[in-house]
Amino acid sequence: xxLQLDGKRALVTGGTRGIGKAIARALAAEGCDVMIAGRxxxxxxxxxxxxxxxxxxxxxxVVVDTGDDASVEAMVATxxxxxxxxxxxxxxxxxxxxxxxxxxxxxxxxxxxxxxxxVKVMGYLRCARAAAPHMIAKGWGRIINISGLGxxxxxSAIGSVRNVGVAALTKNLGDELGRQGINVTVxxxxxxxxxxxPAVIAARAADAGVDEAEMERRMGAGSALGRIVxxxxxxxxxxxxxxxxxxxxxxxxxxxxxxxxxxxxx
Numbered sequence: 001x002x003l004q005l006d007g008k009r010a011l012v013t014g015g016t017r018g019i020g021k022a023i024a025r026a027l028a029a030e031g032c033d034v035m036i037a038g039r040x041x042x043x044x045x046x047x048x049x050x051x052x053x054x055x056x057x058x059x060x061x062v063v064v065d066t067g068d069d070a071s072v073e074a075m076v077a078t079x080x081x082x083x084x085x086x087x088x089x090x091x092x093x094x095x096x097x098x099x100x101x102x103x104x105x106x107x108x109x110x111x112x113x114x115x116x117x118x119v120k121v122m123g124y125l126r127c128a129r130a131a132a133p134h135m136i137a138k139g140w141g142r143i144i145n146i147s148g149l150g151x152x153x154x155x156s157a158i159g160s161v162r163n164v165g166v167a168a169l170t171k172n173l174g175d176e177l178g179r180q181g182i183n184v185t186v187x188x189x190x191x192x193x194x195x196x197x198p199a200v201i202a203a204r205a206a207d208a209g210v211d212e213a214e215m216e217r218r219m220g221a222g223s224a225l226g227r228i229v230x231x232x233x234x235x236x237x238x239x240x241x242x243x244x245x246x247x248x249x250x251x252x253x254x255x256x257x258x259x260x261x262x263x264x265x266x
Contacts (some may be wrong), residue, residue: 001245003245005239009034009079009085010242012024013075013093015038016036018192018195019192020092021036027088031057035079036062044063053214063232066124086131089141089181090144094116094123102159121165128143139180142182142183145170149257151163152188152260163188170185188255190223191220191229192254222261224261
C-alpha cells in the first residue's frame with residue numbers, strides 16, 4: 001500500500017530515542033521530511049544525522065521544552081521555516097513510564113504531578129495549538145498523540161491520569177478540527193522494546209533472581225502475542241495514521257500493546 005506520504009512535512013517530539021525515534025524513521029522511510037524535537041541538542045544532532053543517513057530524507061533537529069509555551073511556539077516556527085510547512089505532528093515527548101516503581105499516594109507531591117502532566121497533557125495541547133493553524137491554512141493535517149495503556153489500567157495514578165487526559169484531549173481536537181481536514185488520533189502503546197529495554201530486563205532479572213530470558217518471557221506474557229512489542233511495530237501504526245489513507249479514523253484511541261488479555265473495549 002502506498003501511504004501517500006512522499007513530500008509531507010512531519011514534526012516528532014521526543015524524537016531522539018525509543019518510540020519517537022522509530023516513528024521519525026518510519027515517516028522518513030515513507031518519504032516525509034522530518035524534524036525531531038527534544039531537550040538534548042547533542043542527542044538530537046546525532047539522531048537526526050543517523051536517521052537522514054538511513055532514509056535519505058531530510059531529518060533536522062530542534063531543541064524544545066514542551067513544558068514552555070514560548071519554546072513550543074519557536075519549535076513550530078522553526079519547523080515551518082526549515083521544512084517549508086507542517087503537515088503531521090506526532091506528540092511523543094513525555095517522562096517514561098514503567099521503568100521505575102510508580103509513587104504511592106503518600107509520595108505523590110503537587111510538583112511531581114504537575115511536572116508530569118504539564119509535559120505530557122498540556123505539552124501536547126501546546127504543540128497542537130501551535131501546529132494547527134498551519135494545517136488549517138492548507139486544509140489537511142494529522143496529529144497523532146502517543147499516550148499509553150496506563151489509560152486503561154491501574155498501577156500508576158499519575159500515569160493513568162495523564163494518559164486518560166491525552167485521550168480526552170484527542171477526542172476534543174478531533175471533533176473540532178475534523179471538518180477542516182485534520183484528523184487527530186491517540187495511540188496507546190503497552191510495554192514496548194526500545195534502547196532502554198535490555199537494561200530494564202537486566203535490573204528486574206537481578207531483583208527477581210532469574211535469568212534475563214526468563215524475565216523477558218514474564219514481561220511479555222501479559223499480552224496476547226506473548227512477547228514485548230517492538231518500537232518499530234508501533235511506528236508502523238503511526239505511519240498509517242499520519243497518512244491520507246487513515247481519513248476514516250478521527251478522534252479515536254488505538255491500542256498497540258500486543259493485545260491486553262482478559263479485557264474488552266467497545
